[in-house]
Every structure is written in structure tokens, then in C-alpha cells.
Amino acid sequence: MRERLLDVRELEPPEPLERVLEVLDTLAPDERIRLLHRREPHLLYPILHQEGFSWRCDPTPEGEFVILIWRKN
Amino acid sequence: MIPAGLSFEQAPPISVPFRFFLTAPWFLLAAGLLLVFSGPEMMLSRHMPATLAATHLLTLGFTSMVMCGALMQMLPVVAGSPVPFPRAVAWGVHVPLTLGAAGVAAAFLADSGPLMHGAAGLAGAAFAVFIAAAAWGLARVTSHSPSAPAMGLATAALLATAALGLALGIARYGGFALPYGQLASLHPLWGLYGWTTLLVIGVAYQVVPMFQLTPNYPPLLTRWLAGTLFLLLVLRTAAEFLPLPDWLPGLGLAAGAAVFAVTTLKLQARRKRKIGDTTLLFWRIGMGLLLAACALWPAILLLPEEAGEKARLLLGVIALPGFILAVINGMLYKIVPFLAWFHLQSRYAGQVTIPNMKQFQPDKPARFQLGLYLAALALLAIAVFHPPLARAAGLLWAANALALGWNLVRAAHLYRRTAHVALEKKSD
Numbered sequence: 001m002r003e004r005l006l007d008v009r010e011l012e013p014p015e016p017l018e019r020v021l022e023v024l025d026t027l028a029p030d031e032r033i034r035l036l037h038r039r040e041p042h043l044l045y046p047i048l049h050q051e052g053f054s055w056r057c058d059p060t061p062e063g064e065f066v067i068l069i070w071r072k073n
Numbered sequence: 074m075i076p077a078g079l080s081f082e083q084a085p086p087i088s089v090p091f092r093f094f095l096t097a098p099w100f101l102l103a104a105g106l107l108l109v110f111s112g113p114e115m116m117l118s119r120h121m122p123a124t125l126a127a128t129h130l131l132t133l134g135f136t137s138m139v140m141c142g143a144l145m146q147m148l149p150v151v152a153g154s155p156v157p158f159p160r161a162v163a164w165g166v167h168v169p170l171t172l173g174a175a176g177v178a179a180a181f182l183a184d185s186g187p188l189m190h191g192a193a194g195l196a197g198a199a200f201a202v203f204i205a206a207a208a209w210g211l212a213r214v215t216s217h218s219p220s221a222p223a224m225g226l227a228t229a230a231l232l233a234t235a236a237l238g239l240a241l242g243i244a245r246y247g248g249f250a251l252p253y254g255q256l257a258s259l260h261p262l263w264g265l266y267g268w269t270t271l272l273v274i275g276v277a278y279q280v281v282p283m284f285q286l287t288p289n290y291p292p293l294l295t296r297w298l299a300g301t302l303f304l305l306l307v308l309r310t311a312a313e314f315l316p317l318p319d320w321l322p323g324l325g326l327a328a329g330a331a332v333f334a335v336t337t338l339k340l341q342a343r344r345k346r347k348i349g350d351t352t353l354l355f356w357r358i359g360m361g362l363l364l365a366a367c368a369l370w371p372a373i374l375l376l377p378e379e380a381g382e383k384a385r386l387l388l389g390v391i392a393l394p395g396f397i398l399a400v401i402n403g404m405l406y407k408i409v410p411f412l413a414w415f416h417l418q419s420r421y422a423g424q425v426t427i428p429n430m431k432q433f434q435p436d437k438p439a440r441f442q443l444g445l446y447l448a449a450l451a452l453l454a455i456a457v458f459h460p461p462l463a464r465a466a467g468l469l470w471a472a473n474a475l476a477l478g479w480n481l482v483r484a485a486h487l488y489r490r491t492a493h494v495a496l497e498k499k500s501d
Contacts (some may be wrong), residue, residue: 010286013283018418021418042150043150047419
């Protein structure tokens with residue numbers, strides 16, 4: 001699966017969410033997003049669920065988060 | 074790892090927090106108008122009926138009103154744990170809190186026992202619903218956010234504040250042999266320091282790094298501070314009834330709050346984005362005022378009785394209309410536009426052009442209100458020592474409340490108009 005890296009760690013809310021939503025629109029079925037975030041994006045999850053995406057969130061040792069996002073089917 | 078498939082209802086409807094945020098400024102206006110009408114007598118002591126009424130308009134009608142709404146919104150976001158039945162809980166908290174806040178203030182002014190008992194009962198009922206809902210959510214926290222434990226302790230402190238407040242209401246008018254003096258000293262301590270300051274600390278762990286792009290608070294601080302402060306509050310409470318020195322936990326509480334204020338100011342100095350905004354200014358002013366309160370609090374113990382009362386009144390001004398109102402006001406300018414944007418984005422993205430954060434809350438009117446706030450606060454602090462200025466200070470507070478209310482109502486109006494356009498397009 002091809003991966004698209006999206007680093008939103010230096011952005012002020014709501015820019016991280018805006019940037020993810022932009023990329024989601026163009027995400028191919030064989031692609032996934034690797035999202036680097038300073039906080040866990042709880043508000044993103046319901047949108048992903050509604051739009052038919054799956055995700056996985058792993059905390060990093062530095063206290064940040066890596067979220068993988070892909071289309072359900 | 075967080076599994077996929079969390080409920081879409083994680084974030085409560087926007088009407089849940091907005092009803093609290095849009096009600097609060099009118100209580101601030103009422104407090105300002107009370108100062109205009111009652112004038113210099115309010116500056117005589119903290120225990121004047123009009124001073125107590127204005128204080129409760131601020132604590133019940135403004136700060137608790139905003140904090141209940143904010144916590145219902147923040148629990149799902151920071152802790153991954155929604156409040157159950159958000160609409161019903163919002164009704165069950167907002168309506169009795171609004172009536173209770175107005176009623177308690179009216180009861181002080183009218184010196185009416187039955188009114189006080191009814192109004193305190195309503196405020197108590199509102200807090201009971203809120204505490205039950207918050208406890209339910211906090212017990213199901215799924216994230217490791219350091220905010221959640223501090224929010225839990227703040228909620229426990231609210232329980233203590235409400236219980237002490239009810240006991241005071243009964244003791245004042247009921248003729249029961251309750252230790253009024255001790256209760257009257259503990260109630261504001263638990264309310265201002267416990268419920269409010271602990272919640273500010275818990276919320277700051279989340280919103281300062283998130284919105285102001287600072288590094289995170291040091292883990293040593295987030296792990297220990299809130300719990301230690303809560304323990305010191307318990308010790309300070311025990312000192313009212315047991316032969317323990319009350320100055321020792323008091324000093325610890327002042328030192329702990331000062332550590333929080335200095336840490337926050339240091340983190341803000343290291344923020345990644347150097348452009349300042351109104352929220353940042355409000356928070357910096359709030360932290361400066363918190364430091365001033367921390368310095369004045371122990372100093373009061375050394376003052377003679379008469380000078381001590383003026384100093385206590387000044388401490389109250391620095392703590393409540395100062396520190397607490399400044400940080401809440403600053404936070405409203407981030408949370409209201411963010412929620413308006415977020416709810417439109419998650420519902421109507423692609424159907425309508427969604428205004429950005431700055432359109433919901435332009436900087437210019439927010440800065441104008443900040444100026445009014447600073448002028449009102451400065452004049453109120455001077456009026457403590459020169460009471461004839463009290464009415465002028467009240468006018469500035471009323472103007473400040475109108476400016477804040479106007480800014481928030483305008484953001485809510487833009488939200489409603491955008492949602493309306495999206496719905497019209499959908500139906501076409």
C-alpha cells in the first residue's frame with residue numbers, strides 16, 4: 001500500500017483537521033495516510049467513521065501520535 | 074491503539090456548549106449593573122449583601138456556566154469519553170443553573186431565606202446533574218490525557234463547593250447551629266481554588282499546547298500538581314476544625330498555583346508561532362494576575378484586621394474578576410469559533426463555503442473587548458481603596474460584558490446563517 005505522509009505538528013487548530021480532510025478527498029483505494037500529530041485527534045475519528053475510513057493511532061515515545069488512515073474497502 | 078468505529082455522537086451537538094457560553098455574558102452584565110446601582114457600599118467588605126450577590130452572579134452565572142459547558146464539550150475531545158445523553162444533561166444543568174444563579178443573587182439582595190433555599194436548591198440540582206454526568210464520562214476515559222485526572226479532581230471540588238454552599242444557605246437563614254464562620258471561609262476556597270483553578274489547570278494542559286503551539290507541560294507537573302493541590306485543600310479544610318496550622322497548607326496552595334503560572338508563562342515564551350492573538354494576551358494577563366494573587370494571599374496573614382479586609386477584597390478582585398475571568402474570556406475566543414467551524418465542517422463540508430476561524434472571531438473586536446476588560450479591572454481594583462469610583466467601574470464592567478456578549482452572539486449568528494444556507498441548498 002502506498003503511503004502519503006502528512007505532518008501537521010506545527011499547525012494551529014483547526015488547520016490539522018482541514019489538511020487531513022483535503023487529503024482524504026483525493027485518497028486512492030490503494031493508498032493510506034501516515035498522519036503525524038502533536039495530539040490525539042479525537043474530533044477526526046467520527047468524521048473518518050462517517051466517511052468510510054479506517055484508522056489506527058499509535059503514540060510515539062516523544063508523546064506525539066502517528067495515525068494511519070485508509071479506505072475501508 | 075484506538076480501534077475504528079467510535080460513535081459519531083462523540084462530540085455533543087453544538088447547542089449543548091453554546092447555550093452555556095451565550096448565557097454567561099448576561100450574568101457578567103448583571104454583576105456590572107449591580108455595581109452601578111449599589112456603588113461604594115459594595116467596596117466596604119466581601120460580606121456586604123450586594124457584594125455577595127455580584128460574586129455569585131460571577132461564580133454561578135458566568136464562570137460555572139462556561140465551565141460546565143466547556144467540560145461537556147471537552148470530555149469527548151480530550152479524554153475520548155462522551156457525556157451521556159448530552160441534550161438532556163444540558164437542559165438539566167443549564168435551566169436550573171440559570172434560575173439558581175439569578176435566584177441566589179436576588180436572595181442576597183432581598184435578604185430572603187425562602188428565596189435563598191429555593192435558589193440554592195436549584196443550583197445544587199444543576200450541579201448534581203452535572204457531577205453525575207461528568208463522573209460517568211470520566212470513569213470511562215480511554216485516553217492518557219493528563220487533563221482527565223485534574224478535571225476529575227475539579228469535579229470533586231465542585232461537589233465540596235456546592236455542599237458547603239448549601240450548608241451556608243441553611244445556616245444563614247435556617248437557624249441551625251452550623252459553624253458559619255468556618256463554612257464561609259471554606260466555601261470560596263473550594264470554589265475558586267478547587268473547582269475553578271483545578272479545572273483551569275486541567276484545561277490548560279490541553280489547550281495551551283494545542284492552541285498556542287507551545288511544548289507540552291512537563292510530565293512531572295502534570296502527574297503531581299493537581300493531586301498535591303487537592304490534598305493541600307483537604308489539609309487546609311481540616312485545619313479549620315483540628316488544631317493544625319492553617320498557614321502551612323495555605324502557603325503550599327499559593328506556591329503550587331505560582332508554579333503553574335510560571336510554567337505556563339515560560340511555555341508561552343517558547344511557542345512555535347510567534348504571532349500573538351487575543352487569547353494568548355488574555356492568558357498571559359491571567360497568569361500574571363494569578364501570580365499577584367499568590368503573592369498577596371500569604372501577605373494578608375501579616376496584616377492587621379482592618380487593613381486585612383481591604384486586602385482580602387483586593388485579593389478577591391485579583392482572583393475572580395482578574396485571573397479567572399481573564400482565562401475563561403480568553404478560552405471562549407478559541408473554543409467558540411473552533412466549535413462553530415468544526416460543527417459546520419463535519420456536517421456541511423462540500424455543500425457550502427465554511428467561514429474560517431478568524432471570520433467567526435475577528436481579532437479587532439476581541440482586542441477592543443480586552444481593552445474594556447483591562448480598564449474595568451483596573452478601575453475596580455482602585456475602587457477597593459477609593460469606593461466613589463465603584464459606579465464608574467460598574468459601567469465599564471457592563472460595557473465589557475456587552476462587548477463580549479456581542480462578539481459571541483455574532484459568531485453563533487454566523488454559524489446559524491451558514492447552516493441555514495447549507496440546509497436550503499440541500500432541500501433545493
